Amino acid sequence: TRTRPAPPNAALRDIARQLLDPNKGILAADESPGTFAKRLGKGVPNTLTVRRQWRRTLLSAPQLEEYISGVILHEETFIHGDSDVQSAIGRGIAVGIKLDEGTVPLQPKKSGERATKGLEGLEGRCTRFRNRGGAVFAKWRAVFRVGRHTPSRAAIRRNAGDLAAFAAAAQACGVVPILEPEVLAEGDHDMQRGGAAAARVLRGVFRALRRRADVDPGAMLLKVAFVTPGQRSTEQVEPHEVANATLRVLLRTVPRIVPGIVFLSGGQSEETATSNLLALSQLALERAQAGKPPLPWALSFSFGRALQSSALEAWQRGDVAEAQVLLTRRARANALAQQGRQGK
Numbered sequence: 001t002r003t004r005p006a007p008p009n010a011a012l013r014d015i016a017r018q019l020l021d022p023n024k025g026i027l028a029a030d031e032s033p034g035t036f037a038k039r040l041g042k043g044v045p046n047t048l049t050v051r052r053q054w055r056r057t058l059l060s061a062p063q064l065e066e067y068i069s070g071v072i073l074h075e076e077t078f079i080h081g082d083s084d085v086q087s088a089i090g091r092g093i094a095v096g097i098k099l100d101e102g103t104v105p106l107q108p109k110k111s112g113e114r115a116t117k118g119l120e121g122l123e124g125r126c127t128r129f130r131n132r133g134g135a136v137f138a139k140w141r142a143v144f145r146v147g148r149h150t151p152s153r154a155a156i157r158r159n160a161g162d163l164a165a166f167a168a169a170a171q172a173c174g175v176v177p178i179l180e181p182e183v184l185a186e187g188d189h190d191m192q193r194g195g196a197a198a199a200r201v202l203r204g205v206f207r208a209l210r211r212r213a214d215v216d217p218g219a220m221l222l223k224v225a226f227v228t229p230g231q232r233s234t235e236q237v238e239p240h241e242v243a244n245a246t247l248r249v250l251l252r253t254v255p256r257i258v259p260g261i262v263f264l265s266g267g268q269s270e271e272t273a274t275s276n277l278l279a280l281s282q283l284a285l286e287r288a289q290a291g292k293p294p295l296p297w298a299l300s301f302s303f304g305r306a307l308q309s310s311a312l313e314a315w316q317r318g319d320v321a322e323a324q325v326l327l328t329r330r331a332r333a334n335a336l337a338q339q340g341r342q343g344k
């Protein structure tokens with residue numbers, strides 16, 4: 001079924017365009033307290049105060065606004081770090097709210113598949129963070145495991161439907177939705193199977209979106225993983241192969257009306273994530289030079305770990321200034337990579 005999509009939402013399309021500044025990307029700093037615990041080394045307690053100080057370090061990094069158009073934050077940063085959020089906005093960095101509330105197992109449990117929580121009361125929460133916190137965009141993450149029988153049709157249908165419902169609620173409350181159907185890198189699958197899974201997931205997501213008359217697909221961003229072999233696969237791939245596999249999937253599944261696709265780093269090292277982004281941007285440039293039509297959407301980054309890891313290490317050693325330098329340097333390297341340029 002194809003429902004007529006919502007009319008263009010000019011205000012939201014404008015925000016999406018700003019987030020997709022060709023010289024900048026998006027910083028994901030929206031780890032839940034539980035996830036943040038996994039990022040911290042031993043010796044630093046995972047308290048609200050520690051997380052607040054870390055987010056303040058990120059948000060106040062000098063020159064960050066030259067390379068970062070927006071930052072995704074957890075609700076605790078809006079609630080307990082409002083002055084940091086407002087000063088980021090003051091520097092011209094758009095702020096976004098993670099609106100999903102993590103994942104729960106889907107039946108049968110042994111499949112390892114998961115659904116995302118947080119649809120209940122979503123629009124009210126969205127409106128609060130928009131009106132009181134200044135959020136102009138929001139994120140919803142769903143996860144898909146690649147296995148012998150997964151992602152299953154049921155898991156795709158459920159998560160795609162929820163992503164589409166989130167998109168509608170976010171646009172109704174006046175923020176740009178970032179839909180993040182993440183195909184996880186865990187597993188021993190090869191790149192071909194990873195790509196096939198990603199294509200099935202994305203087809204499901206856009207099928208669900210076509211059924212909703214209340215979503216403007218021109219006023220959302222898609223956030224995905226690079227197509228790679230699983231972390232436990234023995235297959236070795238070069239960035240240009242990742243770029244080729246990723247672009248092939250996206251060209252087959254993502255409608256032209258979507259203004260931008262941003263990448264998560266999914267546990268890749270800082271260098272690997274940047275190399276993959278660079279290879280993809282160079283591939284786009286090569287296509288243009290070969291006279292092929294330009295890509296319909298903008299491509300950018302929205303890394304969490306691949307922007308924060310080195311900085312977080314320095315910070316845990318007590319070196320706040322060094323942490324900020326490392327963050328900005330990473331952001332700059334990715335901003336250049338997305339333009340097909342190599343940093344020094």
Ligand code: 13P
Nearest residue numbers: 028264265266303304305
């Ligand atoms: P990573 O880049 O660390 O995968 O985080 C991005 C993100 O937003 C995950 O939801």
